[in-house]
Amino acid sequence: MLFRLLRLILILTLVVSAPPSFDAVAQGLGQAPAGLVADQQKILQSLTTKTDNFEKQIQQDAEDDGSLVDIRLQLEELSHQSLNSALAFRTRLGEINSRLEQLGAAPAAGQPPEPDIVSGERQALVSEKAEINSVIAVAQTLSIRISGLIDKIGNMRSELFRNLLTKRYVLSDALSPQVFSDARDEFGNFYKAVSSWLSFAFKFKFQAILAATFVALGLALVLLVGGRRLFGRVFEADPTNEDPSYLSRLSVAFWSTLLPSLA
Structure with a gap:
């Protein structure tokens, strides 16, 4: 069971x-x-x-x-x-x-x-x-x-x-008589400003300008002559070397560009 x-x-x-x-x-x-x-x-x-x-x-x-x-x-x-x-x-x-x-x-x-x-x-x-x-x-x-x-x-x-x-612009306003008149006035103002400055400089600062010019020319001459004597071998190729190396030519090209730029 x-x-x-x-x-x-x-x-x-x-x-x-x-x-x-x-x-x-x-x-x-x-x-x-x-x-x-x-x-x-x-x-x-x-x-x-x-x-x-x-x-x-x-x-x-x-x-x-x-x-x-x-x-x-x-x-x-x-x-x-x-x-x-x-x-x-x-x-x-x-x-x-x-x-x-x-x-x-x-x-x-x-x-x-x-x-x-x-x-x-x-x-x-x-x-x-x-x-x-x-x-x-x-x-x-x-x-x-x-x-x-x-x-x-x-x-x-x-x-x-x-x-x-291809957009077209209207040039009539740019070439209008008013534009030429304004340009003439601006050029006249510029001429007056430059002439006034030059007149003042030559009348009252002529000696200072002359001295600064000679000093600048003298320094430039010293840098030119002295630089060529000091660094001439660096940026001037050796004429006696008929077959310079690639590194030598690269060095001359680099310094001949850099030194005059710095001067």
Whole structure:
């Protein structure tokens, strides 16, 4: 009696813990991930609304290159998001295709009908696949539209650049009599300022200017003669050496350029 009771308990335990039946598995595979489809539809709707707004903004800021650059960057981000929305169904589509291959094709006319659970699951999978494909088509269409707007912005910026290079300016104001009159007055003021300074310098500072000039010339002569005597070997080539080394020629070229510049 005790052994029978234990065997009954064991059988009930196995039944309760047994894996789900084929019907339950089929129903689970045939259920559409409504949440994923709905989420991606909302995302695509939001992206479409943003794209519409950017398209209007492109027309409004057609002459503003900086604004067009900013819009293009944001459109590129929207294009990336739309492609990600389409890629979100990759895993689910793989599962659907794999399950459809397992179920096989529907029986042809004249063949025995298949169980209702199998035909129902196939129909659910086909419907789900069609729904997913429609969402992917919307994402691809949106991506193509965004790419067209990006190309349009590129053409508009090129046109703005060409217009800037070929822009014509009105020169009538720049060549008006008033401009020549003002230029003559400014030149007269400059001439008066320079002549007044020279007149003052020669009348009251002539000796100081003369002394400073002679001192500067004397120092320059001393530096020229003394520098050549002290550093002549450095920056003057040796005429007796018919085949100087590369380092020697490089040294002469360097010092012959540096020392006169410092002086």
